[in-house]
Amino acid sequence: MRIGMPFITSVVIMTTTHAACSQIINQDYKLDHQIHNGWAVSLGRDVCADGDLLAVSADYDSRTPIEGGGVVYVYDADTGLRLYRLVQDDTEEHDVFGTSLDIADGFLAVGAPGTSEGGSVYYYHALSGAFLRKFVAHDATPSDRFGNAVSMDDGILAVGAYAYSVSGMGRVGQVYLYEAASGMLIDQLLPEEVSAGANYGASLDLHENLLVVGAANDVNDDLVECGAIYIHDLDTNEQAVKICPHDGVELDRFGASVATDGEVILVGSPRDDTPGLNTGSVYVYEAETGEFITKIKSTIINTDGWFGTDVAVEGNIAIVGSYANNSVGLGSGAAYMFDMRTWEQVAQLQPAPTVNNVYEFGSSVALANGKALVGAPREFTINKQFGAAYVFTLPDLECIADVNGDGLLTPTDFTAWVSAFNAGADACDQNADGTCSPTDFTSWITNYNIGC
Secondary structure (H helix, E strand, C coil): CCCCCHHHHHHHHCCCCECCCCEEECCCEEECCCCCCCCCCCECCEEEEECCEEEEEECCCCCCCCCCCCEEEEEECCCCCEEEEECCCCCCCCCCCCCEEEEECCEEEEEECCCCCCCEEEEEECCCCCEEEEECCCCCCCCCCEEEEEEEECCEEEEEECCCCECCECCCEEEEEEECCCCEEEEEECCCCCCCCCCECCEEEEECCEEEEEECCCCCCCCCCCEEEEEEECCCCCCCEEECCCCCCCCCCECCEEEECCCEEEEEECCCCCCCCCCCEEEEEECCCCCEEEEECCCCCCCCCCEEEEEEEECCEEEEEECCCCCCCCCCEEEEEEECCCCEEEEEECCCCCCCCCCCECCEEEEECCEEEEEECCCCECCECCEEEEEEECCCCCCCCCCCCCCCECHHHHHHHHHHHHHCCHHHCCCCCCCCCCHHHHHHHHHHHHCC
């Protein structure tokens, strides 16, 4: 055997399984109003990210000067430089422009569910901020809240209208699908199983042909109002798959937030009461089959923490917001990072320095290119609720000692390293010297003990 005596040392070392250790990550930079002169309150109400662009909204901007007009800022993700500011040309009171955001395919969609048309969505060129078109539902009533949620992918725009009513059933909800470039309506979605007051369309996420829609006030088969999600295959247009939590109880608000990467679906249930009142949970399902995978919670559990307020996924990373968590201060909020290969919590995102003026951090979360964007719409500056958003660079989850790539450090990784050593494979090189030699075994032991 080419390894020699170090093998005995390895037997002693590999007696336990190493899971990822949760760490505190502080922001790269903070996005705020720069000049605090009494305008644009609640920055961070929603956030989105794509490529090198970040967008952050505030649902009030007194410079319009119409109450509840709203504003959206777009930034360069690497530098934090503000590129431009968006407001409506047709602003009315309480439009709440910026309630929802999404960037995809080089375009930006901004929801304004309070407009007099029953809600609207404004569509822009993402890099320049040039206005392209306004979407309004053809069958809208003034209270539909069209634009409360938006999501785009592959040229399709999905718009939620959670308060849409039909056939005497109030606030059932509905989702509209548009060809974004032309503005043409493709379809309107409202599954037959949706109950009165379900708020179908309150949350949604579109990935290629997969659309996940939340209905946080829907009922299960036992008529318990725990919430539900609906999974739509836009290629087949088959009847949507409805999922309710297997352990759901009244007012859990399962479906308040959703995210998918096409492989798995994350569903926020921020008022789930296990193990404490409104501590919140996130349920994970297999996207193709709807099969339940696991249920995740943060390592810091607070009563009324609302873990699952918002969720985002990219690559092997999931981010979960917990906007009322007390981890730093009363109502400060929190955001947590999970490794989607193991569903272990690997980090807590936290503003620094730790101060007492940050509130509702984690109300909104987004991921792009290894960065996380987290909104804190009730952050106080000069005794006013201006709000802010924070940008974090996330750690690389690739773990060199995890030779078999299962997301855990176990004795099977030693066997995998031996195989890599004998084959002269890249995974043998544990000290990054470009060669495969017995010294890499010593390095593997060190890497194993450090953990991931």
